[in-house]
Amino acid sequence: MLRRTLIAVALLFSTPAMAAEKPIDTRPVRVILVGDSTMTDKSGYGKGFCAQFKPDVVCVNAARGGRSSKSYRVEGLWDKIIAQLNDGTASKTYVLIQFGHNDGSSRPERHTDLETEFGPNMRGYVLDVKKAGAVPVLVTPLTQRHFKNGQLQNDLLRWAQVTRLIARTTDTTLIDLYAEGQAKVQAMGAVESLSLAGQPVPQNVLDAAPSGTTVPAKFTDASQGQGSAQAFDYTHLGPKGSDYFGQMVVDLWVKADPKVTALVK
DSSP states (O other): OHHHHHHHHHHHHHHHHHHHOOOOOOOOEEEEEEESGGGSTTTSSHHHHHTTBOTTSEEEEOOOTTOOTTHHHHTTHHHHHHHHHTSOOOSEEEEEEEOOTTTTOSSTTTOOOIIIIIHHHHHHHHHHHHHTTOEEEEEOOOOOOOEETTEEOOTTHHHHHHHHHHHHHTTOEEEOHHHHHHHHHHHHHHHHHGGGBSSOOOHHHHHHGGGTOOOOEEEOOGGGOTTEEEOOOSSOBOHHHHHHHHHHHHHHHHHHOGGGGGGBO
């Protein structure tokens, strides 16, 4: 009888301990980038960003050039993201969402009204990610690098402000890339900022930069229209720009959410 009692007592005290032991989740942490061309591997900071993480972190760049907060969803690209969030292959998934550059486009398939469409679109992305059990992170747009009389132009401020508002009202982590990028590019000036470009810099652009004012390019290559004035790309990034802003995004994210430190090299 005493033996049975001792066994019962032992089982009583050991059961909670056994129940508390959970199997180790070996699935990787996943980070997904959703946005426009300024976030892609080809002409944005995607490569520089993903290079900052440890090898066991899966970094998926789902950003697509020319997309806005409307067209990314309309084209079905967002449905593919939701499917990934429900595939069960990651222990935790972060989704970084950045739009704004194409939302101001005159093209109807891209354009969104800043207040009645862009804001609700960004809120919708956040709510969808949370519903899927993942973690949304909002990113303000990458700054453009247009200067006038030594002053960096504030072209995307309104979209950055709305993104900040949505982050605040949905209790979502914010990476304020626009504010930090504006400060850093202003500090480096027009001349140095040209080194971040994703294409060769025409001579007339190089000549004008020391004045503190950026100008449209004049290409002399016949294939691009000899002597014609064309828009030089002061937005997209080459390898140096990708590394520079990719590091910036990660640093800002760690500052906003210190738990992310464990994912970084």
